Amino acid sequence: MHSQIEQAIAAELYGEPVETEDSPQSSAIIGKLSRRKFLKISGGGAAMALAMQIVPGAAMAYDPYPTGAEGMPNGTVVDPHVFVEIAPDGTVTLTTHRSEMGTGAKTGVPMVLADEMEADWSRVVLRQAEGDEPKYGNQDTDGSRSLRHYLQPMRQMGASVRSMLEQAAAKQWGVEADQVIAENHEVHMKDGSKKIGYGDIAAEAMALEVPAFEELSFKTEDQFRYMGKGEVPMYDLHDITTGKARYGADITLDGMKFAAVARPPVVGARVESVDDSDAMKVPGVERIVNIDGSMPPAKFAPLGGVAVVASNTWAAIKGRDALKIQWSDSPHGEYNSKAYAEQMRATAKKPGKVMRKVGDPDAAFSNAARVFSQEYYQPHMQHAQMEPLVAVADFKDGKLNIWAPVQSPYGARTDTAAALGMDAADVTVEVSLLGGGFGRKSKCDYVIEAALVSKEIGAPVKLQWTREDDIRHGFYHTTSVEHLEAALDGDDKVIGWRHRSVSPTIFSTFVEDPLHTSGLEAGMGLVDTPIGVENLVVESGEAKSHTRIGWFRSVSNIPRAWGVQSFIAELAHDLGRDPKDMLIELIGPDRKIDPVAADMKELWNYGEPYEEFPNDTARLRGVIELAAEKAGWGKDLPEGEALGIAAHRSFVTYVATVVKVKVGADGSVAVPEVHMAVDCGFCVNPERVASQMEGAAVMGMTLAMHSNINYENGAVTNSNFHDYPVVRINSYPKDVHTHIVDHPFAVHATGVGEPGVPPVAPALANAIFAATGKRFRDMPFGENVG
Amino acid sequence: MAISIKVNGEEHAFDGDPTMPVLWYVRDILNLHGTKFGCGTGQCGACTVHVDGKAQRGCLLSMESVAGRDITTIEGLDPNGDHPVQKAWRVNNVPQCGYCQAGQIMNAASLLENNPKASSEEIEQQMTGNICRCGCYQRIQAAVEMAASEMEG
Ligand code: FES
Numbered sequence A: 001m002h003s004q005i006e007q008a009i010a011a012e013l014y015g016e017p018v019e020t021e022d023s024p025q026s027s028a029i030i031g032k033l034s035r036r037k038f039l040k041i042s043g044g045g046a047a048m049a050l051a052m053q054i055v056p057g058a059a060m061a062y063d064p065y066p067t068g069a070e071g072m073p074n075g076t077v078v079d080p081h082v083f084v085e086i087a088p089d090g091t092v093t094l095t096t097h098r099s100e101m102g103t104g105a106k107t108g109v110p111m112v113l114a115d116e117m118e119a120d121w122s123r124v125v126l127r128q129a130e131g132d133e134p135k136y137g138n139q140d141t142d143g144s145r146s147l148r149h150y151l152q153p154m155r156q157m158g159a160s161v162r163s164m165l166e167q168a169a170a171k172q173w174g175v176e177a178d179q180v181i182a183e184n185h186e187v188h189m190k191d192g193s194k195k196i197g198y199g200d201i202a203a204e205a206m207a208l209e210v211p212a213f214e215e216l217s218f219k220t221e222d223q224f225r226y227m228g229k230g231e232v233p234m235y236d237l238h239d240i241t242t243g244k245a246r247y248g249a250d251i252t253l254d255g256m257k258f259a260a261v262a263r264p265p266v267v268g269a270r271v272e273s274v275d276d277s278d279a280m281k282v283p284g285v286e287r288i289v290n291i292d293g294s295m296p297p298a299k300f301a302p303l304g305g306v307a308v309v310a311s312n313t314w315a316a317i318k319g320r321d322a323l324k325i326q327w328s329d330s331p332h333g334e335y336n337s338k339a340y341a342e343q344m345r346a347t348a349k350k351p352g353k354v355m356r357k358v359g360d361p362d363a364a365f366s367n368a369a370r371v372f373s374q375e376y377y378q379p380h381m382q383h384a385q386m387e388p389l390v391a392v393a394d395f396k397d398g399k400l401n402i403w404a405p406v407q408s409p410y411g412a413r414t415d416t417a418a419a420l421g422m423d424a425a426d427v428t429v430e431v432s433l434l435g436g437g438f439g440r441k442s443k444c445d446y447v448i449e450a451a452l453v454s455k456e457i458g459a460p461v462k463l464q465w466t467r468e469d470d471i472r473h474g475f476y477h478t479t480s481v482e483h484l485e486a487a488l489d490g491d492d493k494v495i496g497w498r499h500r501s502v503s504p505t506i507f508s509t510f511v512e513d514p515l516h517t518s519g520l521e522a523g524m525g526l527v528d529t530p531i532g533v534e535n536l537v538v539e540s541g542e543a544k545s546h547t548r549i550g551w552f553r554s555v556s557n558i559p560r561a562w563g564v565q566s567f568i569a570e571l572a573h574d575l576g577r578d579p580k581d582m583l584i585e586l587i588g589p590d591r592k593i594d595p596v597a598a599d600m601k602e603l604w605n606y607g608e609p610y611e612e613f614p615n616d617t618a619r620l621r622g623v624i625e626l627a628a629e630k631a632g633w634g635k636d637l638p639e640g641e642a643l644g645i646a647a648h649r650s651f652v653t654y655v656a657t658v659v660k661v662k663v664g665a666d667g668s669v670a671v672p673e674v675h676m677a678v679d680c681g682f683c684v685n686p687e688r689v690a691s692q693m694e695g696a697a698v699m700g701m702t703l704a705m706h707s708n709i710n711y712e713n714g715a716v717t718n719s720n721f722h723d724y725p726v727v728r729i730n731s732y733p734k735d736v737h738t739h740i741v742d743h744p745f746a747v748h749a750t751g752v753g754e755p756g757v758p759p760v761a762p763a764l765a766n767a768i769f770a771a772t773g774k775r776f777r778d779m780p781f782g783e784n785v786g
Numbered sequence B: 001m002a003i004s005i006k007v008n009g010e011e012h013a014f015d016g017d018p019t020m021p022v023l024w025y026v027r028d029i030l031n032l033h034g035t036k037f038g039c040g041t042g043q044c045g046a047c048t049v050h051v052d053g054k055a056q057r058g059c060l061l062s063m064e065s066v067a068g069r070d071i072t073t074i075e076g077l078d079p080n081g082d083h084p085v086q087k088a089w090r091v092n093n094v095p096q097c098g099y100c101q102a103g104q105i106m107n108a109a110s111l112l113e114n115n116p117k118a119s120s121e122e123i124e125q126q127m128t129g130n131i132c133r134c135g136c137y138q139r140i141q142a143a144v145e146m147a148a149s150e151m152e153g
């Protein structure tokens, strides 16, 4: 069991598995036969919880299943009046309550509703929801769960509206509802005698009672118009290509000021003195505002510092750079990446806290003919989303209005309200497009800063972070050492497995000095390892955090996949085996891992009920074989070319990656081809899945080759793209092929925003080894290639 | 003395800080928000505009250095957004978050304007100045090649 604190944080941040009446003890496992679904229906303004018995009936084209959605803060809201509006001219306005940061969620989620209600997408307008979870349900756009959680609610609302439109038309024509059918924005008499547009009966239809779930009929899969097709482009595509799309910094208010902030170089340091004489001389600079500091654990509180307020962004940045600030010492002023890595390596050599144990690993290791062991390192990393942080805030007459690119608009609203001592009812948060997020924009320190400055100066303000600010004052991806051991008997059979992870936890951002990886992070490729070796132990070593740690796309799955998937290829090489065969053999026979027998009963399964979203090794093997086959695994390659493979389950999605490398005459390494095989259950939008896999290949390669946030005396030494480089078009993985495992709707849809990243770095390192014999165990290794 | 400058065909006079980069001038003073801030140091290309028809980094160009010049931002590339590069971008569903894309499109448009027969290698070389953190490079490459064949044809 997670500790109570962990559980509380987990519930707030990630959601917890659904609690049902049927399973009071084991929240993670829900009996399939007594399946119940709890839907929060908000009708007529009053929200009430409604438990519905789902009885599969003739009308039901799919069997509904529980997800972790209800365990998220504020659950789901399944009320078409909240999400759907139909104008007399037929325009259908759908409210999209997920943030768009590049995954396509803004389009993909309401597209499901449009499909199920038989709306013509060309007549659909999307309205971005403000931050209001009691009204819309959970809005945290993270954890790769927008479709995982909202596919069913969207279908239900779509089916409801379709039914209401049919009923209204039938009534108008004086016929029974079963004589009419809705199709592509019109209701027809089934005999073809009459038809009416959605707009012409919208008022009557929307005044009808919303049908209960069991009265609804759902489309069959062959009737899907948009789902599974990949033909609906992202809603903002045209605006993006013409410069009209609106991101955080593109909001302008009358009388708005511009601000930039000098923040402490070391987390926890405070302003001792400030000389603003040069700053005030910069043309356009108007005021200096102090922002109170914070010491972790402080959740998303601003780091503090000095804001320069000016008449334009340039003046604000120039003024900020001209400040002379004396900073206090901080207890984290001794943090040095090199020394800390050594400390983690030392810890990784000693026994840690046991988090999972099967069989008798101690005996296996003491009886082993030999032990094969390696260690893998990953430094801190930073999101470096393309759009630096920015927020616009307007505090006036006791009310606060915010416009910002946020992944968690309601969290930003409540946290900002709390920071200003306000009631959340007096705060609004409007969500712009996000120029990338990758988890950084789930943490609203930048929004709070803007709100504090606006309140202080009594005017609206746009508070802009520079790239340097973004890289130096982040919530960083954790650093880690992954230590792996395989016990081998005299016949080189693997009889024991040990995985020890040493990594400061995200929870250090929320609670005082936790020393071990949390239950959430342990569920990301450590405790949930699919390795089927009979005697297996998973351990965590102590690691204290000295910076602000936060989730980064794929989170702890990155170091775990890096360690495990590199290690397996190394072991294969040591034993003279094929790495793909070795990987499949170590995963073992096809099975849905039994969490009790496998000592994983407290496994955090991404907030999902385990029985519905089990760790299914057949699906993992499936993507490995698919990627291998498509990449031509085992076939002869020209001199200097080689393949590497890796696979990982994360966010309840399975991905395998095969990377091809090509070594040039000068020793340089290029990646001409990548194969990403993904099993995400029913695939709602194959086009965006491919785009996420292509992006994951690029980001994975950046992490592997370049990403290294370095601390010296507590301060990040990186500053911009010259010392925190990313892959560019001259070195990207050229030809990324996405292979999606085809599944019907019955195989629960899962997300793809994060799962593509973890296998890329180890697949690349494994390919480089196969081509050159050079093995990299420390990320990033770009400087040592060639 | 005010700096005079043409932006998307319109004359403007600017009498603010002559060291202000064109990026912040078009964004904060003219409220043309299509041009983006990504790094402020000439490393990402998000701020790309055309100066007398050639792609330049708006974050590195001071207003005094472009006095009397003709600037085009993404808003001025084509009145209907139908420049061959923009169309190719949509056909290929290039963007993810979209934030880098105006800069990418402006750079690609300038490249093809000046070298409509650009080879894959030339495209790659010129587009290397533009970062896409979402990793849309494969589609960027395909879209520029598609636009090139249209412009040539
Ligand atoms: S903002 Fe100008 S190159 Fe990055």
Ligand code: FES
Binding pocket: A102, A386, A435, A436, B095, B096, B097, B098, B099, B100, B101, B131, B132, B133, B134, B135, B136
């Ligand atoms: S599309 Fe997001 S940075 Fe390029």
